[in-house]
Amino acid sequence: GAVVSQHPSWVICKSGTSVKIECRSLDFQATTMFWYRQFPKQSLMLMATSNEGSKATYEQGVEKDKFLINHASLTLSTLTVTSAHPEDSSFYICSAAGTSSYNEQFFGPGTRLTVL
Amino acid sequence: GQNIDQPTEMTATEGAIVQINCTYQTSGFNGLFWYQQHAGEAPTFLSYNVLDGLEEKGRFSSFLSRSKGYSYLLLKELQMKDSASYLCAVLDSNYQLIWGAGTKLIIKP
Numbered sequence: 539g540a541v542v543s544q545h546p547s548w549v550i551c552k553s554g555t556s557v558k559i560e561c562r563s564l565d566f567q568a569t570t571m572f573w574y575r576q577f578p579k580q581s582l583m584l585m586a587t588s589n590e591g592s593k594a595t596y597e598q599g600v601e602k603d604k605f606l607i608n609h610a611s612l613t614l615s616t617l618t619v620t621s622a623h624p625e626d627s628s629f630y631i632c633s634a635a636g637t638s639s640y641n642e643q644f645f646g647p648g649t650r651l652t653v654l
Numbered sequence: 655g656q657n658i659d660q661p662t663e664m665t666a667t668e669g670a671i672v673q674i675n676c677t678y679q680t681s682g683f684n685g686l687f688w689y690q691q692h693a694g695e696a697p698t699f700l701s702y703n704v705l706d707g708l709e710e711k712g713r714f715s716s717f718l719s720r721s722k723g724y725s726y727l728l729l730k731e732l733q734m735k736d737s738a739s740y741l742c743a744v745l746d747s748n749y750q751l752i753w754g755a756g757t758k759l760i761i762k763p
Contacts (some may be wrong), residue, residue, distance in 0.1 A: 572751075581755040582697070599713060626707065632698045642687070645696040 541565055542634050544646035552621055552654055559617045559649045561632030569611035569632035572643060573605075576629045588615045622653040656753035658679045660742050666732055674727045674740050674757045682747020688716050688727045689741040691756065697741055700727070707749045729759075737761045 539608050541564040569576050574582040575604055586607050588594040594607035606618040615634075619626055629650050633643040658678045667673040678686070685704040689697035703718035703725060715728040715759055727740055742754040 582753050584751070584753075587750075598683055604709070629694075643700060648694075649694040650694075 540642075540644045542568075542632065542644045542646040544632055544649050544651060547647065547653070548650040550559070550652045550654065553623050554621055556618055556620045557622055557651060559619075559630055559651075561615045561617070563613045563633070563634045563644070566634075568615075569612060570635040571609060571615040572619050572633045572635075573607060573615075574631045574633065576631060576648075582631065583616075611645050619651065620652070624653045629652055629654045655745065656744075658737050658742055658744060658752055659752045660740075660757045662755070663758045663760065665762060666729075668732055668734060668763050669763055670732050671728065671730050672732060672759065674729075674742075674759065676725045676727070676742035676754055678723050678725070678742070678744045678754075680746045680752055683720060684745040684747065684749060686716075686718055686725050687743045687751070688714075688725075688740070689742055689743065691739045693738075697752070700740075706749045732761050734761050738740070 543562045549557055555606045556616055571588045573585045575585050576582050583631045585600045586594040586595050586596045586608050588609040590609045590612050609615040629648050630647040633645045658674045687702050688700040690700050691697040703716050706718055706720055708717045713730045717724045725752035739756040739758050743751045743754045748754055
């Protein structure tokens with residue numbers, strides 16, 4: 539149980555284009571999903587917290603107009619990187635808060651984005 | 655501010671035991687997690703501690719001392735597949751996960 543999927547696994551795009559990443563909780567309902575970014579050899583950086591049916595809460599320094607988050611259902615959240623630039627190239631990971639008593643986060647497999 | 659410290663890198667020998675330490679200063683405490691992350695992959699859950707003491711799970715054990723703001727992850731009978739980064743994360747008073755930078759563990763034959 540508690541499986542989270544992400545799609546696509548990797549994507550290469552041209553500078554200036556937009557990329558959408560989907561995060562799905564496959565066997566449980568996730569009222570809260572988290573989006574992280576991880577640059578090589580660095581730890582996870584929380585970008586935003588997404589609650590179903592409401593606006594996402596962005597961390598300081600993360601541009602909400604550039605990283606659009608939609609959490610339309612209890613099993614799906616999407617992150618859209620708008621007008622991507624090479625500096626946006628990174629490993630993007632989503633997680634969903636589980637149903638256990640201690641708020642464990644279950645991680646998706648990640649999406650590697652390369653912007654040319 | 656909130657801070658989690660863990661060593662950047664450690665090296666150990668196959669079959670041996672290694673202890674990865676984590677110290678934290680956070681606004682509130684609702685538990686400490688250890689995650690394993692292989693290169694190019696997402697983190698996977700290893701353990702959760704909210705009360706003081708040792709939690710054992712197979713070859714892996716995790717210890718917590720809330721009064722000292724300290725935890726360690728103990729890995730026994732090391733295998734080559736244990737080469738990975740180990741992330742310490744604390745759930746603060748707002749139930750936000752505060753992440754350490756991770757410890758890269760290198761296992762040598």
